[in-house]
Amino acid sequence: MDDRLVLTGATLIDGTGAPPVSGRAVVVERDRITAVVDAARAPAGAVLRLDGLTLLPGLINCHVHLCLGGEADPVRPLIDDPLPLTALKAAIRARQTVEAGVTTVRDLGGKDYLELSLKRAIAERLIPGPRVVAAGRGICMTGGHGWWFGREADGPDDVRKAVREQLKMGADVIKIFATGGVMTPGVEPGSTQLTDEEIRAAIEEARKAGRRVAAHAQATAGIRSCVDAGISTIEHGVFLDSDLAARMKGGGVFLVPTLCAPRAIADGGEGAGIPAFMVRKARGLLETHGKSFALAARAGVPIAAGTDAGTPLNPHGTMVPELEMMVQHGLTPMDALRAATYRTRFRRGSPRHSRRSARRRRRALAGSARGGERGSGGQSADPGGGARAGDGGACGAGEGEVIMTRRLIWLVAALAALWPSTAAAAPEGRIVVAQGVDPTTLDPHFHEETPAYNVLLNIYDTLLFRDRDEKIIPWLAESWRVVTPTTWEFKLRHGVVFHNGEEFDAEAVKWSLDRLRDPELKNRQAANFRLVTSVDVVDKFTVRIVTGKPFPTLPNQLALRGAILAPRHFKGKDRAFTDRNPVGTGPYRFVRWDRDERLELSANERWWGGAPKVKTLIFRPIPEHAVRVAALQAGEIDLAVNVPPHLLPVIEKHPRLYSARAPSVRTLFIPIYTHQFDAANKPTGPVEGPTADKRVRQAILAAVNPDEIIGTVLESQAIRTATPLTAKHFGFDRALRPVRQDPARAERLLAESGFPTGIDLTLNSPDGRYLKDKEVAEAVAGQLTKAGIRTRVRTWEWTTYLNQLVYVHKAKPMNLIGWGNTTWDADGTLVPLWRSGNPLANYHSPEFDSLVDEAQTSLDAVRRQEIYAKALRLLLDDGALLPLYQQMDLYGVNKRVSFQALSSERIVGAWLGIRPGP
Structure with missing residues (x-):
């Protein structure tokens, strides 16, 4: 059937918390999921194979501001831009959001009720975007947090009137600012603002109309007042304590933590143009915020994912940073996904999970006793449909909404870091990367430049590495500790082999680091290790690095420099040999280098970290910016670095390309x-x-x-x-x-x-x-x-x-x-x-x-x-x-390639992927 699409090969996650399953086919007909069946019994239709990928319901972002754009100071354009310009920008952000796989958002405050009109335009399919559950104007005290885009109200009667105004305009949910926050000058996150009477008035008035209330609540006392009054969701919950966590769990009050929002402000800092008062407040609450969330997770508080998208350096679309932070602070990967996909049903203001929905999804994935052909209930895949008031979950999302259309199929490969697929596919395909220049050398100890590093980090491993968030993580060393202020001990991975078959062990580490520091070789990285006096082998898989004086940044250096070489391959060889014949333990093997033309690498399927997804990685030097972009348009390359700003629109308007960017280190x-x-x-x-x-x-x-x-x-x-x-x-x-x-x-x-x-x-x-x-x-x-x-x-x-x-x-x-x-x-x-x-x-x-x-x-x-x-x-x-x-790093990327721009400018082949074709 021309109108039937059958998706096979993916690992399926249903968003209920049930384990991932494989061996199923998802059948989509006329933008509707009509069945989830055993793959062997899939009906005829156009088949799209998704081997090695993960397929899950459309994501729900329970806290966004589509009228804010994630600028360093998004308040200024919100205030200064004329309303039509704000509307156009919000429409663009809505499209970015749904194209990132987020199919429902809860917008908790914008400009002049614009988000309500945006919701209507999406529902009427005038513009693409996610389902929008909108709050209208948040209610705050006069001069309180959020006054610059909220509805100021003082006293219970004025608050009731403010709630009625939002309902009149069509609000799906009511937002109140119960405490201070980060983005308003002159107020502190730990201060309470609305009174108990005002909070109760807002909730009572909203309940009359069947609406729930979301409370911006960071201070402990403010959270307590909201919970006592029967609030539905607590936004942020920075100063949550154990007593409140227990009460929230018992009352079914959801926490929407937005962990990534203050983190983006703190990391960007004043150097990125963020106002100093925001930076100070964000940095002051980071540690407490993480601990409060961990406490809530342990206590079993219901959690819904929200990013506060639109706040400084916090773009619309991606939810990965928030989910990663949830996992870092105590959720399991599956619970984090559940927080971003699973719906709950609220009745009479009291939440309870929709067991019927959960059972239906699980039956669909597991298959029926008669052969696994039970349909999924014809769940709508339309990203623009409306949500009924009072129906849905913490976000207000409708039940069973899964984005799965012929036009939009969301394969959330970016979440692989949280939940890997149950089976690793063999490497396949080719990605061509165009840098501005060729490496000067392939000797990993004899350079200090990124073009060489981007090639060599794929061939060689270091003892430590940095993850996508630039945090130091174990790599060839499984763990490390400080024995004394001048002695560091590293426990090494077992079973690692070099590309030529040599075994990786402590002797290889000692030989490599001694070579790096050898004054006769004049290695350009040696100065960074001048405090190291010896590298000692303790046993086959333990080494100790001894320094003449304390060296607190040794892990920082080992996460960047100090590549481990294959000793037998390199011993006795001169620089001309090491420049051209790299052999390491990394995810890619060296194939050939035609200087100033191309450098080719091939996937190391025996890599200790698992076989890369991409079989062949090619680096080409193209110095001229315009030529790089032309090669990208022509399909000759897949990833272009250093795209000049004036050519970004060329890439963004191209049907097969997209742009990526990051503030560079x-x-x-x-x-x-x-x-x-x-x-x-x-x-x-x-x-x-x-x-x-x-x-x-x-x-x-x-x-x-x-x-x-x-x-x-x-x-x-x-x-x-x-x-x-x-x-x-x-x-x-x-x-x-x-x-x-x-x-x-x-x-x-x-x-x-x-x-x-x-x-x-x-x-x-x-x-x-x-x-x-x-x-x-x-x-x-x-x-x-x-x-x-x-x-x-x-x-x-x-x-x-x-x-x-x-x-x-x-x-x-x-x-x-x-x-x-x-x-x-x-x-x-x-x-x-x-x-x-x-x-x-x-x-x-x-x-x-x-x-x-x-x-x-x-x-x-x-x-x-x-x-x-x-x-x-x-x-x-x-x-x-x-x-x-x-520098702002600007990239042009072929849409068939999954790529994340990093501030470190690294191009890590093991993190690249090739998306399935249409």
Whole structure:
């Protein structure tokens, strides 16, 4: 039948908490699921095989704000944008939401009842989007949390009137602000706001109309007042205690924790443009929030998933971060999925699970005693249908709504990290990645650049690694501990083999790390391990790393550097061999490298972490941005890095492509030579030329306006920085502000240094390595020239730039560089780039060296923060660099590829996937 679609091969999760099952076929006819049957007895129709994937009901996001866009300060556009523009933006977000597999949302506050009109437009199929359960305007006290988009009300009578206003406008649920919160200045999350009488009035009035009430409630007393009054859901519940958890469980009061919302604010920080008051409050409640949720989970409080989408750096669509945080804080993966998919039915304001619905779903998946052909009840797959008031779950969602249409089939592969499929499929298919440049080497110890790292992290494993949230996790080491302040012990995985068949053990770890530190080899990563004095084998699968002084960031280093090589394969071989013949334990094996053309890897089906989904991974260097995008459009590549902002619309409008983005860990800046170093990386004296004078260097800083470059060259796809660190790095100093452009001061400093008519300098830059790097360099040069620092830009091919200029101290007097410090500690930037004795350093200051040496060995985090603040001020005062911006990583991706952009810029083959074709 042309109108019948049969889905087979997937692991099915029904959203009730029942175990996943396989061997079933899902039958879809005219946008309706008509049956779930044994795969061997599936009816005729168009068959779509979903082998290795997981199929589950459409997700429910119980807390969103479609009128907010996830900007760093989303309140400003909400207030400033005209209503038609807000409506258009909300419609786009609704489409993004449903296209991410979220089929029902509960919108808890927007602008001028716009979300109610949006709900209607979706229900009438005028625009695509999820089913919307809308609250209208949330009710708050005058000047209370949410006043800027809520309905201010004071006293029980005024609150009752406010509830009636929302009902008149068509609200499906009533929202009240019982306590303070994060996003409103002048109020604190721990403060109570609405009185007990006001809360009771709101709930009583809502119940008369058959509506439930959701309470923004963070403070303990406010939560208690809401629970006592008969609230339906508690939003956030930050300061929940054990007594309240027990009462919520007993009363069937749902918790919608929104764990990811304050986390996004805290991680983004002021450096991302988030207002300082929001950052302070979010960071202050993170730990308590996590503990309260864990307490609720242990107590058995009913939990519904909601992300608070639209709040700062918290985009619409994805629910994965929230579900991951739920698992981190105590839910099982299945319970987390259940919180995002399972519906409950509310009657007369009292919730109870719909046992009939649960039984029906389980029967459908298990099959009937007569052969497993029981239908699923013809559940509607229409994402735009309306929900009846009083029907549905904590979110107000209708029962049995599963998104499963010919047009939209949601295979939630992103949740594989929470719940893997019951059977791993063999690797298949090919993904071609286009970076701007080729690696300079395939020796994992002899580089410090991301293009090489993105290839080599797929071939080699390290003892530790970072997950998608950039948290350090065990990798080749199953566990580690601190034996003494200078001794670290690592227990290694058993049964791991290198690609050539060698066994991985403690001897391989010792040989690899000793090789990395061998001074004769001059490995470029060695400086990061200068505190290590020995690597000792305890037994076959235990090693101890001994340091001369305490080394608190050793795990940070081992999660990035220190790849483990196959000893027998490499012993006695020279650099020319190690550059071209990589053998590790990673998820991919090296196949071939045609320099400047393509580098091919093949899946390691014996990888200890499980066979990758993609069989072949190819990296191609394409320096020109437009050529990369053209290759993406033509289907020649599947993933393009560093897409220029002006070409993003080309990708986003293409039927086979999508864009991905993330604020990068990378900052772009211009080191300014103060000293000259020899081949042994030892200072030989001040650099020859004008930049030996501190006043000239300070003039360079005063002459440049990075904000103008960000706005024009980068089309605002970057974040201005005051230092070479991002706000996420330990050691970031919020008190440091960017140098203000002052051409007059620049000219005065030049005159004071003996150059009243100006100077001539060269700015060296790569061409194609970073996003619009040549154009940025030219813009900097133009601003410098206007201030009397006549600057010529010289661009270089990447390998030449690194090996013949940067690594050998010949990029003077200035060079553009980007540094992606994924140790997430200031040590990973300040030591390799400015501490004397390192290949990248062209700055010499005994005071600076002393500061970073102390920070590197201190176990006192507060003291380390103070030291790094002082070191950064010293660098800037000396004019050792011109900070520019934090890069926004922009990618173009073929829709057949599943890809998540990471701040670390990593491209991890084991995390890539190929979606089934139409």
